[in-house]
Amino acid sequence: MTGFGEELAALPMEELLRVATEAAPDTVERALAREPLDLFDFAALLSPEAGRRLEDLAQRAHALTVQRFGKTVQLYAPLYVSNECVETCTYCAFSRTNPIARKTLTPEQAVAEARLLRARGFRHLLIVSGEHPRHVSPEYLGTILRALAAETPSLSVEVQPQTEEIYREWTAAGAEGLVVYQETYDRDTYARVHLAGKKKDFDWRLATPDRGAAGGMKRLGIGALFGLSDWRQEALRLAAHARYLVRRYWRCFVTVSFPRLRPAEYADTLARHPLADADLARLVCAFRLLLPDVGVVLSTREPAQLRDGLVRLGVTQMSAGSRTEPGGYSAPEVPTGRQFEVSDERTAGEVARTIRELGFDPVWKDWEAALRG
């Protein structure tokens, strides 16, 4: 076990959880006033007592976000290139044995999707795929990246975890960002929902951002899938992971995401540990206070009204007008397996307009590069 694996094992989870569930009013008050916060302060902000201080939390989170990022929200679009997958994840429609219509885009088809997204305003694309060593090989993704990089200013990948060497090849091909969600930081839950395939290897996945950074990725995105396990535990471990990455890879821009389970064909998406809307809002604020310079990403998994509300609290990046199946932008009428159902179905233009109405600027290009100087 290397890197964050050691830190994860050493986290004083019992004490942190006690604070996260039992913090007294003065502990929450202290956490709200501290700068910088430590992980125990962050735990206090997750407590039921802090739930009664949401307005104070929201004000501080809003002020910090505006100070660090301005009144901007970066818009990006996921571009699914394949739904082929050899993994067995109980919560995902792409899971190996599910009888969905499978498809892998040719480089030409991927370019056609990217051109459509560019016409809608997007300059930042997230390349997404299932995990399949033959259909979605590193060589295939390298070809896709090279084809897209010619016309797309900013590319990130959310695909099967790879070696440092392959990340180096992909960054040379045009990838700047790597997104990899641990799904759950609880090893027992991880084993329960990942039944077969390489994804069963918790530690290999956990060390993926380290390999990405070593391979030259400038942006590292992490997250947990909320609903699988106790949300306070997930939030604490996710926060510890983000802190580790910020400390260790100070040249990289780190983002966090809190996707919640969504309905998906043939998948078990019952949230055994639901994260309520108010608690999600609190998470956004608490992360902003703990990690003022970290980007907070919100996808179309969340409903429109909630997304609009969270813009003011600390969200810095949003997807919009998303399709979750390969080819979904060019040929939405072709029946192809989607990864999950989106909730916010507004077009990118509608989302951008709402962001403006909220007093923020929708930003279509990669502003992290400017922020990093």
Ligand code: SF4
């Ligand atoms: S979550 Fe990823 S690895 Fe798991 S089945 Fe879905 S696409 Fe495949």
